[in-house]
Amino acid sequence: MHKLKLIGLPLLLLSCQLFAQKANILVDANWLKNRMKQDNLVILHIGQENNYKQEHIPGAVFIAGDEYTVDDDPHVFDLPPDATLKSILEGKGVSSSTDVVIYTGENWIPMVTRLYFTFDYLGHASKTYILNGGLKAWKDGGGALSAETPSPAKGAFSIKPNPGLVADQAYVLKSIKDANTNIVDCRAAVFYNGIEPTHGARKGRIPTAKTIPYTSLYEKTSTGAYEFKSLEDLGGIFAAQGLSKDKQLVLYCHIGMQLTVVYTSAKLLGYTDIKIYDGSFHEWGPDEKLPIEID
Secondary structure, eight states: OHHHHHHHHHHHHHHHHHHHHHHTTEEOHHHHHHHTTSSSEEEEEESOHHHHHHOBSTTOEEOOGGGSSEEETTEEEEOOOHHHHHHHHHHTTOOTTOEEEEEESSOOHHHHHHHHHHHHHTTOGGGEEEETTHHHHHHHTTOOOBOOOOOOOOOOOOOOOOGGGEEOHHHHHHHTTOTTEEEEEOSOHHHHTTSSOSTTSOSSBOTTOEEOOGGGGEEEOTTSOEEEOOHHHHHHHHHHTTOOTTSEEEEEOSSSSTHHHHHHHHHHHTOOOEEEETTHHHHHTTOTTSOOBOO
């Protein structure tokens, strides 16, 4: 009996720690309702602008995906210059002391996690939250809606960019032979297994890459909201690929968007050494000089 208690206590403590980690990024409608009663909060709505104008969370400011990414081939969905990000986010009312809540009106999970990654890159992750389930979960939780478009005062955002979060082609090539690094392919299985090519590029994957399809990390609820899976389920998915926390993760996908779902999930689970390959397979695949692995 006493032995069971001793075993159960660490498990309980671990469960509480995991819950705290998850709560530090993901929030629900009730959390947001309470937080909205306080000042110094910016809520960012990602989705279709015409839908945003019809209904959104009161006070939410619209942000389009192409505002916080670069889309000029060969740079597709890459980080814009730091000064550009600073200017855009200050225009949305973001300051260094601001808490930020990100949500989507269209179940666009990768768009939300890409913006979360951007705030992490800028040194603001500790004050950035994701509304799990987006606008659907907000409405299901009885949250109020508005069609009024706010005009936020310009913020004063002292960014602290961390270029160490981004890996380039040379770094990924070196990582293939690094025993202390796990490369993770975040695309669907048909791309990882070489059944379909990425954007007309070669079929296959970066050698040694493990597979975590980004869609495996969230699920559709009975009300139609897309929410992250439980920490237990997320942990099982990472463990099945042998991804230990004492090794670095280098993530890639098609263009650098889907991988941020895996990035955010890894952060939820307590991984601390994570890099994204922003060029991803859009850059790697067409280059015949770079190695490819295929089943």
